Amino acid sequence: MKIIIEKDFEAMSETTKNILLGHMSQDKRVNLSITAGNTPVGVYKRMVEIVKDSPDYANVHYYNFDEIPVPDQAEGITISDLRKLYFTPANISEENIHPLTVENYAEQDKRLALDGGLDAMMIGLGADGHFCGNMPTTTSFENLTYKVKVTGDEPWFVPGEMIKGMEFVTMGPVSVLKVKHLILIVNGAKKAEMVKTVLQGPVTEEFPASVLQLHPNLTVILDEEAASRLDK
Amino acid sequence: MKIIIEKDFEAMSETTKNILLGHMSQDKRVNLSITAGNTPVGVYKRMVEIVKDSPDYANVHYYNFDEIPVPDQAEGITISDLRKLYFTPANISEENIHPLTVENYAEQDKRLALDGGLDAMMIGLGADGHFCGNMPTTTSFENLTYKVKVTGDEPWFVPGEMIKGMEFVTMGPVSVLKVKHLILIVNGAKKAEMVKTVLQGPVTEEFPASVLQLHPNLTVILDEEAASRLDK
Amino acid sequence: MKIIIEKDFEAMSETTKNILLGHMSQDKRVNLSITAGNTPVGVYKRMVEIVKDSPDYANVHYYNFDEIPVPDQAEGITISDLRKLYFTPANISEENIHPLTVENYAEQDKRLALDGGLDAMMIGLGADGHFCGNMPTTTSFENLTYKVKVTGDEPWFVPGEMIKGMEFVTMGPVSVLKVKHLILIVNGAKKAEMVKTVLQGPVTEEFPASVLQLHPNLTVILDEEAASRLDK
Amino acid sequence: MKIIIEKDFEAMSETTKNILLGHMSQDKRVNLSITAGNTPVGVYKRMVEIVKDSPDYANVHYYNFDEIPVPDQAEGITISDLRKLYFTPANISEENIHPLTVENYAEQDKRLALDGGLDAMMIGLGADGHFCGNMPTTTSFENLTYKVKVTGDEPWFVPGEMIKGMEFVTMGPVSVLKVKHLILIVNGAKKAEMVKTVLQGPVTEEFPASVLQLHPNLTVILDEEAASRLDK
Numbered sequence: 063m064k065i066i067i068e069k070d071f072e073a074m075s076e077t078t079k080n081i082l083l084g085h086m087s088q089d090k091r092v093n094l095s096i097t098a099g100n101t102p103v104g105v106y107k108r109m110v111e112i113v114k115d116s117p118d119y120a121n122v123h124y125y126n127f128d129e130i131p132v133p134d135q136a137e138g139i140t141i142s143d144l145r146k147l148y149f150t151p152a153n154i155s156e157e158n159i160h161p162l163t164v165e166n167y168a169e170q171d172k173r174l175a176l177d178g179g180l181d182a183m184m185i186g187l188g189a190d191g192h193f194c195g196n197m198p199t200t201t202s203f204e205n206l207t208y209k210v211k212v213t214g215d216e217p218w219f220v221p222g223e224m225i226k227g228m229e230f231v232t233m234g235p236v237s238v239l240k241v242k243h244l245i246l247i248v249n250g251a252k253k254a255e256m257v258k259t260v261l262q263g264p265v266t267e268e269f270p271a272s273v274l275q276l277h278p279n280l281t282v283i284l285d286e287e288a289a290s291r292l293d294k
Numbered sequence: 295m296k297i298i299i300e301k302d303f304e305a306m307s308e309t310t311k312n313i314l315l316g317h318m319s320q321d322k323r324v325n326l327s328i329t330a331g332n333t334p335v336g337v338y339k340r341m342v343e344i345v346k347d348s349p350d351y352a353n354v355h356y357y358n359f360d361e362i363p364v365p366d367q368a369e370g371i372t373i374s375d376l377r378k379l380y381f382t383p384a385n386i387s388e389e390n391i392h393p394l395t396v397e398n399y400a401e402q403d404k405r406l407a408l409d410g411g412l413d414a415m416m417i418g419l420g421a422d423g424h425f426c427g428n429m430p431t432t433t434s435f436e437n438l439t440y441k442v443k444v445t446g447d448e449p450w451f452v453p454g455e456m457i458k459g460m461e462f463v464t465m466g467p468v469s470v471l472k473v474k475h476l477i478l479i480v481n482g483a484k485k486a487e488m489v490k491t492v493l494q495g496p497v498t499e500e501f502p503a504s505v506l507q508l509h510p511n512l513t514v515i516l517d518e519e520a521a522s523r524l525d526k
Numbered sequence: 527m528k529i530i531i532e533k534d535f536e537a538m539s540e541t542t543k544n545i546l547l548g549h550m551s552q553d554k555r556v557n558l559s560i561t562a563g564n565t566p567v568g569v570y571k572r573m574v575e576i577v578k579d580s581p582d583y584a585n586v587h588y589y590n591f592d593e594i595p596v597p598d599q600a601e602g603i604t605i606s607d608l609r610k611l612y613f614t615p616a617n618i619s620e621e622n623i624h625p626l627t628v629e630n631y632a633e634q635d636k637r638l639a640l641d642g643g644l645d646a647m648m649i650g651l652g653a654d655g656h657f658c659g660n661m662p663t664t665t666s667f668e669n670l671t672y673k674v675k676v677t678g679d680e681p682w683f684v685p686g687e688m689i690k691g692m693e694f695v696t697m698g699p700v701s702v703l704k705v706k707h708l709i710l711i712v713n714g715a716k717k718a719e720m721v722k723t724v725l726q727g728p729v730t731e732e733f734p735a736s737v738l739q740l741h742p743n744l745t746v747i748l749d750e751e752a753a754s755r756l757d758k
Numbered sequence: 759m760k761i762i763i764e765k766d767f768e769a770m771s772e773t774t775k776n777i778l779l780g781h782m783s784q785d786k787r788v789n790l791s792i793t794a795g796n797t798p799v800g801v802y803k804r805m806v807e808i809v810k811d812s813p814d815y816a817n818v819h820y821y822n823f824d825e826i827p828v829p830d831q832a833e834g835i836t837i838s839d840l841r842k843l844y845f846t847p848a849n850i851s852e853e854n855i856h857p858l859t860v861e862n863y864a865e866q867d868k869r870l871a872l873d874g875g876l877d878a879m880m881i882g883l884g885a886d887g888h889f890c891g892n893m894p895t896t897t898s899f900e901n902l903t904y905k906v907k908v909t910g911d912e913p914w915f916v917p918g919e920m921i922k923g924m925e926f927v928t929m930g931p932v933s934v935l936k937v938k939h940l941i942l943i944v945n946g947a948k949k950a951e952m953v954k955t956v957l958q959g960p961v962t963e964e965f966p967a968s969v970l971q972l973h974p975n976l977t978v979i980l981d982e983e984a985a986s987r988l989d990k
Binding site: 202203204235236239240241263264265272273275276277278 | 434435436467468471472495496497504505507508509510
């Protein structure tokens with residue numbers, strides 16, 4: 063594991079953008095999987111400026127790593143967020159976007175294998191220790207891409223925000239450990255304790271992201287606040 | 295995970311030898327880590343015939359993955375066994391042999407990183423679910439290369455064969471998951487149940503080899519007996 | 527360049543088979559390109575025994591590197607020969623076979639890039655220094671996959687055997703240098719002088735295979751006769 | 759080949775810095791070879807800001823690709839320039855710097871193979887079509903790292919600036935084609951015609967950099983002026 067600590071959110075975003083561009087700028091097909099949410103907002107802002115309408119990145123393909131379907135909508139929460147943050151403003155061609163869905167998730171690992179595997183994946187860390195859709199109580203380390211049905215008894219269930227019986231899909235630990243370069247970005251003091259727990263504590267399904275310690279090529283990029291509890 | 299089932303011990307040995315030679319025959323430095331014990335005896339018999347006195351494999355370097363020191367002997371049990379089975383009959387140059395010892399183990403992961411990492415590792419499976427020196431009750435998944443002091447209370451402690459207070463060293467789960475191609479060989483009906491447990495059961499420190507399910511490029515080579523309990 | 531010299535044709539075939547199986551036995555999609563002709567006959571004989579009806583090699587995809595169409599036949603000379611020698615007896619699934627044709631050659635490099643590139647290619651050497659369809663007088667080192675129209679004035683034109691105006695397609699030097707592991711096999715005293723010319727002489731379009739000296743990971747497997755003129 | 763065209767020198771430098779940082783930010787030893795001269799000045803200015811006194815890049819090792827010794831000086835022109843531009847202001851540890859010299863050049867290819875090979879090399883283009891020390895009239899495509907003795911009759915010999923009988927060393931075409939990711943940077947209208955010649959013309963020793971068309975993973979970064987003569 064390589065940990066890079068940057069001064070603040072902007073510096074974290076800048077370094078992360080650089081690492082992604084390093085992958086994207088090679089003369090071969092590059093398969094990326096990138097996260098939705100708030101943490102990567104600064105990364106995408108920078109990437110859009112560079113990638114928008116450029117012919118230089120037509121070799122880059124994008125794969126979703128999780129998805130939460132929305133009733134009566136054609137596309138789920140993750141892909142919709144990624145479209146808003148990056149795919150639409152960067153004008154990424156539809157044929158380079160490979161959504162994950164409740165319908166196709168069982169083929170995700172085979173499809174990725176056929177397409178040559180993921181060169182890089184950028185993920186965030188949940189305050190409860192989750193990564194992708196690998197949540198406490200619903201994650202088994204031996205999972206490939208899988209589907210979860212929410213019972214309402216999960217510790218992370220928020221009545222009102224979530225619906226009992228809803229389903230979501232996610233690449234599991236086995237799938238994520240196959241990514242050639244895994245990039246974990248975390249910012250903010252609120253997550254500092256969980257950063258320490260998952261990176262320097264035991265590998266346990268209680269905190270799913272602790273399994274990332276086993277990844278053979280993991281780069282963690284933190285702002286100073288998120289890194290503040292780490293043992294030197 | 296890719297599982298190859300061969301008819302018997304000889305066929306398992308032949309296929310394993312082929313895979314190792316595939317790595318060794320490239321035009322670059324190749325770093326291997328190979329196992330002592332009974333399972334690889336047929337592999338080494340075949341490799342010695344090919345490698346002995348050949349100039350074609352001077353690019354291959356060998357690293358031990360575990361070691362049990364022997365009082366009053368210059369070298370430990372693992373390296374002594376490897377010398378007998380392979381290094382001496384194949385006439386491998388000393389400068390291509392990199393032993394692991396109680397003295398140098400703390401540098402093993404850094405040394406491997408500096409040398410470009412392990413291209414392939416061939417390991418066996420213990421009847422109790424151990425791999426390398428990662429034994430039940432003494433393995434934590436977050437371990438890099440580490441040292442274990444035997445208390446005598448371990449479930450695998452055999453009075454008379456083992457000594458209380460003895461120490462051994464082993465590459466841990468994190469170190470082994472960094473190997474670019476991991477090759478697990480198992481033969482015989484006695485290990486059939488454990489093969490199923492570690493390859494198709496939960497990932498748990500109770501059966502340390504279950505963590506190998508998380509390896510991004512694992513090839514398992516079994517004879518039909520060892521494979522007999524696997525779910526199709 | 528790594529040169530492996532084996533006693534005879536059978537030993538050359540055995541080693542080559544081992545190297546190919548080393549690639550094929552990994553837990554990922556493996557893209558191979560393999561040669562037709564007489565030199566690989568011993569390789570395919572061995573591979574058929576191992577691969578035939580085995581579920582273990584469904585991850586392997588095969589791509590042709592050259593083709594000569596035959597009037598009034600659905601398929602060309604190369605693919606027909608490969609079917610006879612290997613694809614049919616080994617019972618390779620059609621969906622794992624990717625022919626090159628006069629119709630699709632212009633897409634070959636893009637298709638290979640999309641499919642993750644070739645992991646290994648096994649080629650032979652022509653007595654005139656050609657490799658694949660890269661012939662003296664019609665090869666430019668800057669060629670990707672290209673089409674050649676035979677004029678009848680080529681030094682290698684054999685009236686009666688060849689037809690003026692016929693066309694063939696081949697992956698060019700740029701395409702072949704992109705293969706991750708290139709394997710060149712040559713046997714027999716007749717080619718000994720050309721082996722020396724292309725491996726130890728200047729890189730020149732006069733002997734197209736001399737460009738293979740520039741490949742970053744080339745393994746050459748020779749029998750003793752083919753190696754007999756090489757400088758030590 | 760992947761060609762990225764940036765607006766100007768600053769944008770070219772920014773993109774090149776990003777690509778290098780992408781390599782440097784992985785959790786493994788990274789071997790780089792980087793160029794002296796004027797073209798990379800903007801790259802180093804940016805890299806110094808990021809790398810200076812950072813613990814995050816201790817995994818990066820630097821290797822010279824050519825050298826011109828200076829009489830009565832301990833170090834040659836290239837390494838002295840690199841120290842001034844980057845190694846000294848970025849405070850790179852001496853043990854991470856691996857100079858090439860007239861004394862050690864014959865071991866350069868073997869040393870690089872032992873150290874795991876070069877992950878990336880950043881080079882420039884000479885107005886006469888040279889790259890590294892591969893000059894017109896003194897370059898053979900089959901060269902590994904080699905030494906050149908200047909006769910004074912070379913087309914690029916400048917009386918007064920150069921000395922007859924002086925020697926220099928350089929990695930040759932075979933050595934450079936082994937680099938995993940090759941990055942060529944060129945700026946300015948003066949080199950526009952030569953950019954077209956070497957990237958879109960025939961591969962010929964007359965313009966040594968034309969051989970770079972054969973590299974399996976070449977990224978070219980140009981400013982608009984340097985790209986102005988390229989065929990679309």
